[in-house]
Amino acid sequence: MNRVTLSLSKSLVALSLLLTCTVAARAADVTWQADPIHSTATFTATHLGISHVTGIIPIESASLEIPEGSNIPSSATAALDPTGIDTRFGMRDNDLKSAHFFDIATYPAMGFKSTKIVPTDATHFTMTGDLTMHGQTHPVTLTCEYLGRMTDSRGHQHIGYTGKATIDRTQWGMTYGAIVASNSIDLEIDIEAIAKTQDRE
Numbered sequence: 001m002n003r004v005t006l007s008l009s010k011s012l013v014a015l016s017l018l019l020t021c022t023v024a025a026r027a028a029d030v031t032w033q034a035d036p037i038h039s040t041a042t043f044t045a046t047h048l049g050i051s052h053v054t055g056i057i058p059i060e061s062a063s064l065e066i067p068e069g070s071n072i073p074s075s076a077t078a079a080l081d082p083t084g085i086d087t088r089f090g091m092r093d094n095d096l097k098s099a100h101f102f103d104i105a106t107y108p109a110m111g112f113k114s115t116k117i118v119p120t121d122a123t124h125f126t127m128t129g130d131l132t133m134h135g136q137t138h139p140v141t142l143t144c145e146y147l148g149r150m151t152d153s154r155g156h157q158h159i160g161y162t163g164k165a166t167i168d169r170t171q172w173g174m175t176y177g178a179i180v181a182s183n184s185i186d187l188e189i190d191i192e193a194i195a196k197t198q199d200r201e
Helices: 003-027 090-097
Strands: 031-032 040-047 051-057 061-065 075-080 112-117 124-133 136-153 157-168 186-196
Touching: 051 090, 061 157, 061 186, 136 186
Parallel strands: none
Antiparallel strands: 031 061, 031 186, 040 051, 040 186, 061 075, 075 112, 112 124, 124 136, 136 157, 157 186
């Protein structure tokens, strides 16, 4: 066997090992799906510069990929429903859904997809991703915490996270009423997810 052939053989072996390791690593990730009943997306704005108003945007679905042996996700996606905004006051909810703010008639969907997750310790991490809202997509970084995991009486595995971020709503084209509602909006996402292999009853 000449040197060229030997070198080629070694390269092919190395490539094969790399692909095998990559497939094995991907296979080790476990998919978890959010339980919408126990998951919430909350936003807080300042009203007239003197008080806080909080509302909820329903989480339609969310999925996390979590490597076996770790509590830090490798990726996450979520779909939210701005048509279901609830601030406990119908007139305000209708205004938020109107063209003044979310304009749900034109933009009924809202979503998030992670692009980078960086652990800071065993239970804390930052999650950067693309937030699509009001027809525009911009990056957001959440400061996140792993809250724990448990197995319920039916054998279903649950895992919990919370994440916080502050955004400027004007970046998504929501420029109406800066005095009535602050441009700076605090977000808090609470997720309880269940391992996909175990269907929720």
